[in-house]
Amino acid sequence: MEKTEISSTQLTEIAHGLEESKVSFLWVVRKNGIELGDEFEDRIKERGIVVKEWVDQKRILEHEIVQGFLSHCGWNSVLESISAEVPILAWPMMAEQPLNAKMVVEEIKIGLRVETVYGSGNKFVPAESLKNKVKELMEGENGDKVRKKVKQVAEAARNSMMEGGSSWHTLNQLIKEIYLQNQPKK
Template sequence: MHESVQGFLSHCGWNSVLESICAGVPILAWPMVAEQPLNARMVVEEIKVGLRVETCNGSVRGFVKWEGLEKMVKELMEEEKGKEARKKSKEVAQMAKKTMEEAGSSKCTLDLLIDEICGKKT
């Protein structure tokens, strides 16, 4: 959440993705295992709040060299695709914040869950 953080190189674990989205920080996706490739696809292709690390062979699970990583960091921080991801990250962060407001969907759903759990215990 620090203002000096302008991008996040992430393995795209779910908690990292949510934290970046809520902070309005674009993601440089470098998934490794489990659900991370799916999360990376969502970040890059669906929500469009990040870019994927470039691999040597162009595959999503290929080997990454430092040159490819450097290229994508520059792309995220300085080039047009990165500019679009940064802009979209700020927009999505605003939507995420609205869900936690008093009448927001996340707040209301969490309240319903707490009410149901408390009701079942009594």
């Protein structure tokens, strides 16, 4: 599987954007990803946490305090975010991520998209642009809209999984078809 490397310049822009947004955040970075320096962590310590080890993303998204998720829009991340009723700030990088981001933002309307210097995709996101989109997601009118919408979508997803729901019904049909295909012919 392809692996996307984010440049140290881009990581610095992310740090500045998060710091300047003045919103609370948890930022997970690879241990070898970037040295942000003690000064950065001192400046954000009242509202930000930088984690340099593996975390259980699903558990974090399910925490009641989490109100937004900057995501590359891998399918599992999208599903976890919907299940946790957390809107997405979409920043797709590769593979199916741009298509997933388009679905998240334009089709089911449960997220916003970062603005890149060169348009959409995995182009550079300046600190100012990230700051503005984070603030919009967390405090703006569009953020309120996607927060309400993701709750509706999560409820619909839960209902589809309940007995008699559409996913439950479809799974039962699949099991029945497989069973019938494996019966001896008369």
